Amino acid sequence: MAPKESEIAGGYKGVSRATTEKHMKQKINVGIIGLGTVGSGAFRILRDNAELIRHRVGVPVEVTKIAVRDATRDRGVAIPAGVLTTNPSQVIDDPNIDIVIELIGGYEPARELILAAIARGKHVVTANKALLAADGAEIHEAARRAGVSIGYEASVGGGIPVIKALKEALAANRILSIYGIINGTSNYILTKMTEEERSFADVLAEAQRAGYAEADPTFDVGGIDTAHKLAILVNLAFGAHVNLKDIYTEGITLISPLDIDFGKVLGYKLKLLAIAKMHEGGQAEARVHPTMVPDDYPIAKVAGVYNAIQIVGNACDDIMLYGRGAGSMPTGSAVVADVMDIARRQILIEPSRRAQPPLLELPAGNATSDAALALQPMESIVSLYYFRFMALDQPGVLAQISGILGRHRISIAQMIQRGRKQGGSVPLVIMTHKALERDIQKALVEIKSLSCITEDPILIRVEGEEP
Amino acid sequence: MAPKESEIAGGYKGVSRATTEKHMKQKINVGIIGLGTVGSGAFRILRDNAELIRHRVGVPVEVTKIAVRDATRDRGVAIPAGVLTTNPSQVIDDPNIDIVIELIGGYEPARELILAAIARGKHVVTANKALLAADGAEIHEAARRAGVSIGYEASVGGGIPVIKALKEALAANRILSIYGIINGTSNYILTKMTEEERSFADVLAEAQRAGYAEADPTFDVGGIDTAHKLAILVNLAFGAHVNLKDIYTEGITLISPLDIDFGKVLGYKLKLLAIAKMHEGGQAEARVHPTMVPDDYPIAKVAGVYNAIQIVGNACDDIMLYGRGAGSMPTGSAVVADVMDIARRQILIEPSRRAQPPLLELPAGNATSDAALALQPMESIVSLYYFRFMALDQPGVLAQISGILGRHRISIAQMIQRGRKQGGSVPLVIMTHKALERDIQKALVEIKSLSCITEDPILIRVEGEEP
Numbered sequence: 037m038a039p040k041e042s043e044i045a046g047g048y049k050g051v052s053r054a055t056t057e058k059h060m061k062q063k064i065n066v067g068i069i070g071l072g073t074v075g076s077g078a079f080r081i082l083r084d085n086a087e088l089i090r091h092r093v094g095v096p097v098e099v100t101k102i103a104v105r106d107a108t109r110d111r112g113v114a115i116p117a118g119v120l121t122t123n124p125s126q127v128i129d130d131p132n133i134d135i136v137i138e139l140i141g142g143y144e145p146a147r148e149l150i151l152a153a154i155a156r157g158k159h160v161v162t163a164n165k166a167l168l169a170a171d172g173a174e175i176h177e178a179a180r181r182a183g184v185s186i187g188y189e190a191s192v193g194g195g196i197p198v199i200k201a202l203k204e205a206l207a208a209n210r211i212l213s214i215y216g217i218i219n220g221t222s223n224y225i226l227t228k229m230t231e232e233e234r235s236f237a238d239v240l241a242e243a244q245r246a247g248y249a250e251a252d253p254t255f256d257v258g259g260i261d262t263a264h265k266l267a268i269l270v271n272l273a274f275g276a277h278v279n280l281k282d283i284y285t286e287g288i289t290l291i292s293p294l295d296i297d298f299g300k301v302l303g304y305k306l307k308l309l310a311i312a313k314m315h316e317g318g319q320a321e322a323r324v325h326p327t328m329v330p331d332d333y334p335i336a337k338v339a340g341v342y343n344a345i346q347i348v349g350n351a352c353d354d355i356m357l358y359g360r361g362a363g364s365m366p367t368g369s370a371v372v373a374d375v376m377d378i379a380r381r382q383i384l385i386e387p388s389r390r391a392q393p394p395l396l397e398l399p400a401g402n403a404t405s406d407a408a409l410a411l412q413p414m415e416s417i418v419s420l421y422y423f424r425f426m427a428l429d430q431p432g433v434l435a436q437i438s439g440i441l442g443r444h445r446i447s448i449a450q451m452i453q454r455g456r457k458q459g460g461s462v463p464l465v466i467m468t469h470k471a472l473e474r475d476i477q478k479a480l481v482e483i484k485s486l487s488c489i490t491e492d493p494i495l496i497r498v499e500g501e502e503p
Numbered sequence: 504m505a506p507k508e509s510e511i512a513g514g515y516k517g518v519s520r521a522t523t524e525k526h527m528k529q530k531i532n533v534g535i536i537g538l539g540t541v542g543s544g545a546f547r548i549l550r551d552n553a554e555l556i557r558h559r560v561g562v563p564v565e566v567t568k569i570a571v572r573d574a575t576r577d578r579g580v581a582i583p584a585g586v587l588t589t590n591p592s593q594v595i596d597d598p599n600i601d602i603v604i605e606l607i608g609g610y611e612p613a614r615e616l617i618l619a620a621i622a623r624g625k626h627v628v629t630a631n632k633a634l635l636a637a638d639g640a641e642i643h644e645a646a647r648r649a650g651v652s653i654g655y656e657a658s659v660g661g662g663i664p665v666i667k668a669l670k671e672a673l674a675a676n677r678i679l680s681i682y683g684i685i686n687g688t689s690n691y692i693l694t695k696m697t698e699e700e701r702s703f704a705d706v707l708a709e710a711q712r713a714g715y716a717e718a719d720p721t722f723d724v725g726g727i728d729t730a731h732k733l734a735i736l737v738n739l740a741f742g743a744h745v746n747l748k749d750i751y752t753e754g755i756t757l758i759s760p761l762d763i764d765f766g767k768v769l770g771y772k773l774k775l776l777a778i779a780k781m782h783e784g785g786q787a788e789a790r791v792h793p794t795m796v797p798d799d800y801p802i803a804k805v806a807g808v809y810n811a812i813q814i815v816g817n818a819c820d821d822i823m824l825y826g827r828g829a830g831s832m833p834t835g836s837a838v839v840a841d842v843m844d845i846a847r848r849q850i851l852i853e854p855s856r857r858a859q860p861p862l863l864e865l866p867a868g869n870a871t872s873d874a875a876l877a878l879q880p881m882e883s884i885v886s887l888y889y890f891r892f893m894a895l896d897q898p899g900v901l902a903q904i905s906g907i908l909g910r911h912r913i914s915i916a917q918m919i920q921r922g923r924k925q926g927g928s929v930p931l932v933i934m935t936h937k938a939l940e941r942d943i944q945k946a947l948v949e950i951k952s953l954s955c956i957t958e959d960p961i962l963i964r965v966e967g968e969e970p
Contacts, residue, residue, distance in 0.1 A: 077818070081675050081676075081818045082675075084817075085675060085676070085677060085817070085818070088677055089674075089675060092674050189672070195816075195818070195819035195820065195822060196822060197664075197667075197668055197671075197672030197673070197822075200664075200667065200671065200672050201664055204664075204667065204840065204843075204844060205656070205664030205667045205837075205840050206664070206836065206840065207556075207559050207839075207840055207843050207844075208548050208549075208552060208556060208835075208836050208839035208840050208842075208843060209548075209552070209836055210552060210555055334804065334825060337801065337804050349662075349836065350551075350552070350832075351544070351548045351552070351662070351832045351833065351835055351836035351839070352662035352826065352827070352832070352833050352836035352837075353662065353826070353827050353830075353832065353833050354826060354827070355662060355663060355664075355824070355825065355826035355827075356823075356824075356825040356826065357822070357823075357824055357825075358801060358822065358823040358824075358825065359819065359820070359821060359822035359823065360819070360820050360821070360822075363820075365817075365818045365819070365820065366818065366819050366820050368675075368818060369673065369675050369676055369816065369818035369819035370672075370819075372674075372675035372818070373671065373672050373673065373674055373675050375675075376671075376674050376675060377671060377674075381848065
């Protein structure tokens with residue numbers, strides 16, 4: 037039989053040291069602002085796994101204050117008396133609180149609350165990707181000055197430890213590329229569309245009914261949430277912050293089952309990918325768009341609400357991290373891991389050091405450069421491309437289209453023309469060899485103006501080797 | 504354009520702090536013992552990524568001594584003059600060396616060298632899974648007493664950060680189960696056997712010619728290497744060490760393409776899995792054997808020399824880490840990540856603390872309990888089972904076999920009888936519902952003695968839900 041936790045704790049010799057040194061804190065106090073999905077998950081974990089957390093940290097970790105908007109709402113968790121407040125200042129101003137967990141999301145008042153907590157010398161843990169993507173530089177700089185840590189593992193990939201991987205586990209690597217499926221809602225919708233050959237609108241409506249998509253799904257299906265998370269990953273991977281507006285962002289709202297099906301025929305899965313690349317010469321790319329991924333790529337097999345991030349480093353080669361990218365307990369797991377890391381590395385060392393910049397915070401990422409990373413403009417990227425044209429079923433159409441592509445230095449790798457419809461429109465699918473985005477866009481304008489083209493052409497970028 | 508590394512380093516404000524504090528070390532000196540595949544990878548990374556490592560750590564990390572057996576051998580890397588020695592004591596006794604990297608593998612002299620390095624107050628980084636599995640408790644205890652760290656990320660899963668995941672990223676979780684494909688040679692052989700329907704002996708011979716398998720492949724294909732790595736993972740996951748001999752270990756040498764093929768028909772992939780489970784009541788399992796894994800499990804899709812570890816925690820749910828489980832640079836990446844972690848967390852803090860037990864070392868794992876974790880004996884595990892019997896093609900065979908199974912409380916979920924051969928043997932495949940291993944073994948003995956059974960029955964354990 038396994039030893040009980042109380043036995044384990046008693047038997048662990050490292051703990052006694054931390055607790056017997058007089059200047060060490062005997063307990064870590066945590067305040068939570070926002071008790072929604074992630075907040076209640078973090079609270080549950082700190083409560084239910086308290087014994088295990090205590091002996092892994094060395095001292096107990098206790099939630100002593102929770103600020104919520106509506107103290108009367110039932111969140112399905114029993115909060116001890118005196119812990120709940122509707123005033124976030126009671127968390128931030130409490131001198132006994134060591135770590136503030138911000139989980140209200142959005143820009144304000146989250147930004148102000150985080151900066152106020154930092155100003156009061158508190159470490160901060162947050163899942164707020166929108167805020168970090170926009171104002172990460174300001175927040176990290178404030179934390180550096182105050183000598184506190186910002187934990188944000190929960191901001192990308194839910195329970196998947198991708199922040200720690202980039203900051204620590206892969207720290208010996210020059211990161212060459214990142215491919216991420218980091219929005220569960222979009223991946224759920226694309227998976228359903230693929231498996232059940234249903235339309236975007238149809239699956240979205242179902243996802244909204246099932247609670248997998250918000251009433252206003254724009255952030256998720258428009259790729260904006262993915263871009264926020266990509267900004268955070270790029271910052272860590274390439275050691276400089278990036279302006280959100282420089283990340284080309286295209287969502288999945290125009291995807292049709294027809295293109296998913298053609299992709300299948302050609303050996304690809306359609307995914308909403310966050311892509312970052314650092315080229316030999318130092319040019320960086322960061323972009324979010326629907327992408328055809330070769331079937332045999334591990335990331336192509338990531339289905340439903342799961343997230344996955346593939347990272348290629350110059351030493352480790354390709355690594356993939358896979359798991360639940362959202363949800364109360366998985367995201368709470370990342371929040372509490374940050375709390376434990378900060379407790380062990382920042383708080384449970386001599387008090388004399390606590391007012392100084394955290395020695396153990398890693399220079400990878402945020403603070404490495406004041407200038408934003410210059411990203412390649414979208415028009416200068418090189419990719420493989422998938423086109424679907426709806427064209428009148430008449431002779432000479434292919435000759436016209438391929439003529440325009442050829443004049444723009446775009447060569448065709450594969451072509452599929454399906455169905456015959458006298459006098460009507462049929463799909464003409466073309467997969468290109470590597471081409472320049474600028475040439476692709478110019479060719480598209482010309483092709484669109486052809487009299488035989490009956491609908492706006494569909495353009496989807498393709499990853500992988502030359503076909 | 505991305506900032507050059509020199510610019511990044513210059514712009515990073517955190518670094519200057521570490522380097523301007525007078526008591527801080529200005530440089531981390533590293534000694535390497537053993538310059539084989541992993542050693543030369545680690546050396547290359549420390550050399551080629553030196554600038555990046557310097558600004559991520561805060562000070563330069565330099566290899567100042569390398570001990571090898573044969574100083575004249577060409578390893579394809581240029582070693583600076585004065586660095587190479589054939590005497591490992593020159594590494595261990597060098598007062599300027601902060602971290603000793605042990606990469607000679609095996610029990611002795613690796614054990615003695617590691618203990619000597621620890622005794623001299625040096626931190627140790629090692630990839631030596633055989634030694635850690637056998638003598639990990641002794642080594643960790645010695646390190647604890649000496650106040651130094653043991654980094655062993657490279658011991659399991661090559662470049663995959665599974666040790667860090669268990670120690671830190673998933674520290675808020677009670678770990679419920681681990682499924683690992685953690686021997687690249689075996690996975691390569693099983694993948695080839697599956698894809699090309701070839702025999703074990705045939706693929707092994709090819710793998711040996713290609714350098715994917717050793718001349719003596721027993722450690723890999725016999726499951727022993729996998730058991731070593733599982734012992735390390737179990738220690739971290741369940742917080743107690745485990746006796747290697749308690750881990751049931753079965754290799755892939757008896758696997759035939761026929762069983763792989765029947766597995767395919769039934770919806771399973773055959774993998775050599777390391778399995779660990781912690782049940783509600785505190786009973787722990789740890790075992791290594793060929794296992795049929797449902798096709799739709801992410802781990803079923805891990806092909807070739809890749810490794811993957813699926814971890815289920817009570818908060819994060821299922822996480823999978825995937826990547827190159829071996830090789831010079833990927834394993835070197837893990838070695839150097841440990842070196843960087845130790846430099847940042849253990850060395851670049853005040854010298855006054857350096858002689859004490861490492862405050863930041865985590866209590867998860869090794870030191871939590873003196874007693875070895877009691878594992879469930881194999882006979883008491885409950886699993887699904889796949890049987891293949893070679894039986895004479897005559898009436899009544901199925902009745903006899905199913906009668907024996909029934910008497911041992913084993914119920915049949917699926918059955919396949921393929922081919923007809925008057926007077927000869929045909930395969931009879933049976934997939935069971937959940938059954939007790941003890942009952943399975945007893946039934947096997949009885950079935951084996953039936954006159955209609957012409958070969959030793961094949962038994963393969965199956966993971967997944969009840970079929």
